[in-house]
Amino acid sequence: MSNQSESPNPTSSSNKITLKTSDNEVFEVEEAVAMKFCTVKQYFDDENNNNVTSGTSTTLIPLPNVESHPLAILITYCKKHLEIKANNADNKKEMEIDMEHYEREFLKNVMPQELTELILAANYLNFKEALDFFCRAVASAIQNKSVEYVRKFFGLESDFKPGEEEKLREEFAWSFEGVDED
C-alpha cells in the first residue's frame, strides 16, 4: 500500500500533525486523522501543546511502538473512514453500506501477517474503529474453516490430550460439515 498520507491535501486549511514511527519515518497527517488515534489525542491533552492551539506550526509526536508500514495503512483507513462519514452525514445506513464495501476491498490487500501488525498498531494507537474492524476480520477469517486451517493461520498447535480431540470432533460433528476449502 502506498504512503498517500505524505501528500498534503491542498483544499484543507486544518492543522497538520507530524508522527514519527519507530523506524524513524515521518508522517504528516491532518489533525482530524490524528485525533482518531486516542493515544495521539491523549498526548495533546496531556502536553497542552501551545503550537497546536496557535494553529500555525506542526508538532512532532514520537510513536515508539508503531512501525511505518502499519501506520501508513492505518492512516489510509482512517482518511477513508472520515471521508465516508462526511459523505453520508445524514444517512447512517448508506454510511454503513459504503464502509462495508470499503472494508471488504481493504481486506483483499491485507496478508494474514499484516493483520497481526495492524491489530497491534491499532491497539497501541487506541484507534477504536480500526481495532474493531480488524478483530471482526480475524473472526471472519476463521469462519467456515477447518480446525487445521485455523491452527495453521495463527501458528498454533493442538495441545489436547490424545483422545480428547477426537471426542470434541465427534461432539461437535455438525460444525465440521460444509467448511470452506483451505
Place this chain on the structure above:
Amino acid sequence: MTILRSSSKLEPKDSEEADKNSEPLIPGLPDHIVELCLLRVPYPEQPLVRSVSSSWKRLITDPTFLVSKNALSLSLPYVFVSAFHKSTARIQWQALDPRSGRWFVLPPMPQCPPGFVCVSLPRRGKLFVLGGVGSDTECSTQSTVMYRSSTNQWSVLSPMLTPRSCFAAGSVNGKIITVAGGGTSSTGPITAVESYDPEGDTWTPVANMGTCLKRYDSAVIGNKMYVTEGWTWPVRFSPRGGVYDPDCDTWRDTSQAMREGWTGLSVVLGDRLFVISEYGDCPLKVYDPDCDTWRYVGGQKFPRGEMNKPLAVNGVEGKIYVVSFGLKVAIGKVCEVGNGDFKVEWEMVDGPEAFHDFSALNCQVLYG
C-alpha cells in the same frame, strides 16, 4: 457458577493446567486482543473455536465470555426448537440463525421424557428441560437437564422436588419457577410450586397455586408470572388462572378479561403479552394492562395457511418466532405505532428438507 452433575467435569487445577494458562492464545498477540477477536465469532462457529486448542476452549466456555459478549452487544439471538421426528419417534433439538436461515442440530438430550416443559435464561445462554413422563414407569419425573450454548453440552442438574409433567414454567429474576401440573399415579394432579436457583443448583418450595388447571400456559411479564388454563373444550367454564409474585411469594387472581382473551399461543415482547389466537384467522392480539382489555395488532395477517399445526412460539427484541410443522418459521416484526397500538409484519423462513416431517414441540430464544 452452576454445579454440573454429569456430562461436564471440573477442569483439573494441577500444575500442568497452570502452565497451559500461561500459553498465549495466539503467539504474537496479547490475550485480551485475541479475546476481542473471538468474541466476534458467531455462536454457530464456536464449536470450531473450542476445537482449536485447550486455551481457546477454556476462554470461550468460561461463563464470563458470554457476559463480555452481552456487554459489548456482540451476542445475537438464536431460535432453539425441540421437535418430534415422526418416522424415528425421536425428539431432536436444533437452532436457527434467523439472520442466515441456517440450522444447527444440537447433541441429543441425556433423557427426554414426553410431556417435558422448557424454559430458558436467554442472556446466560442456558436452556432447561424439566419433568415429563418417564417412558419406563409412565409416571411424571423430577428430571432437570440444562443445555449451555457456550459448551454445546447438556448436563443433568439437581432434580425438581416434585415429579411433574405438562405444567407451567417461567424464568423470573434469573430463577426458574415451575407451577403445578400432572404428578404421579399416587399424587394425581399437583398444585405445588417450586423455584430453582441456577447459582446454587437448588430447588426450593414456594407458595402453592391452590388450584389444578386442565392445561397450562404461562407468561412472565416484568417480574411476575401469569398462568392460565386457556379455553378448553367443552367451553363451559371461563378459564382459570393466577399470577405469582416471587418478591412477595404470593398468588393472586388475574383479571377475567385477561384470562378470557388469552385464546392461543402467548409470547411476551418487552412488557407486553401477545397472543396468536387459535381461532378464525389466527389474529394477533396484545393485552393492554392499563385498560384491562385486548387489542388486535394491525399490519399483516398471520400467514396461517402456510403454517401447519402444531405451532411453537417465542420472541425477543420486538420479534415473534412461530415454528410450524416441518420447522417452517414465521418471523413477526412487531412495532408500536402509538397510543398502545401495535402492528406486525411477517417474514417466512422455509424449513430445510431434512426437517419435513418434524413437529415443533417447543421454541426458546437464547443469546450466543
